[in-house]
Amino acid sequence: MAVYTRLGAEEMARIIAAFDVGTLVSAKGIAEGVSNSNWLIETQCFDASKRFILTIYESRTEIGDLPFFLDLLDHLAARDCPVPRTIHDREGASYRLHQGKALALIEFLPGVSVSEPTPGQARAVGEALAQVHLAGRDFPGRRANGMGRDAWKQLLGDCGREGLAALDPGLPELVERELALVTSEWPAHLPHSVIHADLFPDNVLMLGDKVTGLIDFYFACVDVTAYDVAVTHAAWCFSADGRHFLPQLSAALLEGYQSLRPLSADERTALPLLARAASLRFLATRAYDWANTPADALVTPKDPLAFARRLAFYAQDCNAGLFA
């Protein structure tokens, strides 16, 4: 469930009236998602019925970052990437403030998030990711990766050796070794670009093999481009529990990506390390949330060990050639 902010019907109608989208017909809270509050909004504009997503940004999204995220959506949409456009209000602003929180109205896109992707779907996601990387090249916005190496160190440090060992006795040693490795060998020389940084299946809307929407750009930033390929690989090419690597999905994802943006030899060489880094990043947030989510919270924390298993997989010598 992700509706943290309660809005009465009249209040919702006043919010929607600030946009030139017709009159409010219905507003349904959306259960999926964990970070922000989302509603599916239906309006009537002359004879046409229209749908939008209203998002109220909660504590994890900095208001100062919204121009980067929302301008990026408009930039990518204008270059035919399958991302939702932001609906600007009657004064031309991409977000508004409401009782101290920011809110935005976003184009509704059709499609569903798949939970057991096929190779055809993985290929399409690889293509869509490359499309974003290429279309983002002339985006002028800048945002550092707030969930980069320093953040992983902080989050994993906060968990402590005992906290990690409570999840799995071998975890402290694995984390210590891998954190030292990815920090000392981080390939800062590789090309940078705008990256999504969280392109999991639940952030991709699809109809059959077609990507109809890439959503949830709220970790987007400028970072090593191939790191985004590694994040997407870790997110899509394993069973959800991380126990099984799915080689057909891996081949299809990389093929789709490279059909639009071929990886350089240096990027391919760095991908095994970047995949270990990507696994650490999600292990870090999940381990932290596992220990720190209050028991009565309306959110189910995600399993950190699913990413510890991916990390152990990518770290095996026999898998170093995975991206060759």
Ligand SMILES: Nc1ncnc2c1ncn2[C@@H]1O[C@H](COP(=O)(O)OP(=O)(O)O)[C@@H](O)[C@H]1O
């Ligand atoms: N533009 C959109 N079009 C259609 N559905 C959307 C759109 N944006 C979000 N959603 C729906 O809202 C849910 C939560 O959105 P998301 O941005 O992932 O929230 P959170 O940031 O809380 O994770 C998605 O799983 C999807 O069902």
Ligand SMILES: N[C@@H](CCOP(=O)(O)O)C(=O)O
């Ligand atoms: N994709 C991350 C969780 C990020 O949450 P989101 O709802 O904002 O996408 C994970 O799986 O750990």
